[in-house]
Amino acid sequence: MNDDEERRPVVPAELRGYLAEVVRRVRAVCGERAVSVAAVGSVALGDYRHGRSDVDVVVVVEPGLPGAALPELAERLAHRRLPCPAAGLELVVYGADAAGRPSGGAGYLLNLNTGPLLTERADLDDTGAAAFWFVVDRSIAHRAGITLWGAPARRVVAEPAPAELFSALRAAVREHADGTGHLADNRVLNGCRAVVFCRTGRWRAKRAAAGEIAAAEPRFGPLLEAAVRSYERPRPEAAALPAAEVRTFLAWAGARVEEAAAAAGG
Known part of the structure; x- marks a missing residue:
């Protein structure tokens, strides 16, 4: 077992109710296609700073999600609908096939930024995206992600190749x-x-x-x-x-x- 596996930060108290509601809305929209919801970034690495940090979430879904589901999820999680207590929510949805491969691409189905200190965006096409952010986040998810619901992040998010x-x-x-x-x-x-x-x-x-x-x-x-x-x-x-x-x-x-x-x- 490596150091990243041994470290088990807990979800900060300021975020627990909010993240529970994020999980509830992901499951409500994605239904049986939802596979995993995990916290990454500063929450997973044990250095969340309230008022400074974003809350970063990775969602994995099975193929066959209805076409309207991801825009609906983005709408339900928008700050105006679900106020984010952190500086912002950065939530990325991956298909299980893409998340399970050690890819160097962005590879997302939805990239959502929302919150009091973030510019709102809900990208459904990864063409032209700066892939490096997503590669780093998937590595953190694989090594240290805190599974909020569903399959363990380590099992469904592959470590990128060196x-x-x-x-x-x-x-x-x-x-x-x-x-x-x-x-x-x-x-x-x-x-x-x-x-x-x-x-x-x-x-x-x-x-x-x-x-x-x-x-x-x-x-x-x-x-x-x-x-x-x-x-x-x-x-x-x-x-x-x-x-x-x-x-x-x-x-x-x-x-x-x-x-x-x-x-x-x-």
Whole structure:
């Protein structure tokens, strides 16, 4: 049993009623085609921050879901219909065939973003989607997902192949290096998480990953401490971080991902 399997974070109290209702609505809409509902992201990694974190959910369904079901699910879960207590809900629905393959693609049937601090979207076509977000989430689901209902996430969501996972991490670090649309603290902490995964083969919560990098690379300590302090604030109160230092750190993180990929033949 690996470390990810041994860790069993619990669903935060602030989310329990909400997630129970999400499960109820998934089952009501998808019926017997529903296979599994699991929490991933910060909830699964034990670092959910109320007022800052999104709640990330993966749903797996069997083939044959009626065509109207996914738009109906998106409507029933929209923040105006079911107020989200977190910064937002990011819910992804996969077909069981796609979820069960170690794919490097986005592969979703529905990608729903809704909540008080998220731009509303309900995508039913993964064409042109930035696949790396979904590859990383499926890896976390496989290794650490908290099953809220149905089949265990580890059994129905496949771990992406190493080459696909390294490709996703490269793309994620590039996305954060660009910086568009992302808070500076989140850019830095996601870079930490990518490097820690490359070094250890384990997903760590963002703040824990920052601590590991700060201990190993003291020159980045002040930036990482500032990023953690900012991350501990509500999202609208996030601090500005020195742009040049953020770029330097993410360039370093990108180089570490490249090295790990090359060493693994990925």
